[in-house]
Amino acid sequence: MGLNDLLFARAPILFHYSPYSFLPAVDRKKIVDATVIHHIEALRGDASVDFFEVSIDGYAHVFVTKFLKWDSDYFGITTYKLLYVLYNHNSYTILKRAVEEYSAGYVRGKKAYFFCELPSEDIVLIQALGESCFKLVESRLTYYLHLPSFKHERYLVRKATQDDTENLKRVARMMRNDYDRFHAETIFSQERADEFLATYVEESIKGFADVCIVPDEPGFPPDAFVTANYLTDQWSAIGAKISKMVLSAVSGETCKGWYIKLISEMAFHLHENGADYAFMHPATTNRAVIHSYEKLGCKYGKCVHVLTNAQFV
Template identity: 35%
Template structure:
């Protein structure tokens, strides 16, 4: 790697640390988190399939945008779909120059139809300001919570089981019907309500069929299945960080299962305890007060905050 690129990464190292999804877990090795999700990821970024670098010349040195093409999303949405990881630039780069470069990057993506999004930690405020100045829109504000007392968690137990493969279509229907106007798909007019519903339905169905490690549903006599919670054990990250944990990746609760969000999350913590996991993570929108109440009742702590921005044709 050239000296210029290395200097750009070093200039951004303090902010890149906050790109770790586990930054709130203070017992985890900070150096290892930088290597996996921050400076180390930036150094090896373009070596991965479908990962690219877009460079814009600037009086204060080059400004580089690291982004990837998402093949599955591109196929599903019928338009090239990209995710921006971050931008690298010198400390002395003015906000106006960074915003100008962001406009050039957006023009470089422009095709008859395209979509690009990014999730940035709120600590990276200058880049967030530059992208919004360049016409990117904020489509979701996220909060990440974590439970760090899994081994001592004591709570009432609730009857749950794994969703069966033959229930994938039903789980998909629950996800589509439990519309959340504040998630990034429903909050962004580029998708439209029907396409956003269809995407979440496809995701939920895939979760049941093996994309996630387990999908929990109620198993109480006389109670219909009108809710679910999908869990990922994050095995690769756990191995690299030397710490077992899991994440709630998608959940939906409809009227017939009112009150089951807390029950499903509580059983997720019980599951983590049985698997000797140290943490359970859960991300939600900053508007989702019902989830806040669940977090308060079950002992979750706030670990971080991020913003999802998007641009399109």
């Protein structure tokens, strides 16, 4: 069975791998074709991606795995991401055996750190990976907001500049989430995980994010931020105008109450830029943030689970 046949067989589940699968009244085929099928086809020409094939009792399985150079260099640990597992059968026993062979024949030989992000709907694969070689380190939600109908009090904010970098890096280090992948994963030190978030906001200000905003009201220092990506290059392909809020942190000492203010102002900004929806990814453990989203009118979209394998590092 060829790769295209496996893609067709897995399409109903692969739909949930799309970051936009939660959109209401979505064209499911358009979404999965644009964001998953096209992605997998593009990966065929990527030298950093392996299509590791396993055959169990005549059933083909393809484990699509990508080497992450930036992550490997930054953490000093060779890092891979398992992107997709393609197959066409309904046997848990066969799938588990295929995962075990992937672990023995591919993962073990790399002596590297592996992780994957799986939607809750792919529960059979989650179980097979969990029983065989991977462990759960984080569960992450998607919340989304319909921007044309959003109404809220306005606040004074401004775009962050290079002059804000060191201060925002300090805020990012302080406001850690002990339950995100980098802090929950045992092979990363707390200091390294904190510094990763600081580096992320630094790169965001340099242009990795399309926009980063901070408070600009008298009496409040810029000790809070939220970043976002417009994603305008994807709007036509998916048939929806949607942008993503990526990273945020607020000092509870100097900017108390500013989380909701920044999220609401970013929502206005994204709508002014043409988006109809904004989405964000809180950890399931971050009750305060989830409460803030729901208070602003955001709705639950989906859940993904982050699994890792560090036993052969």
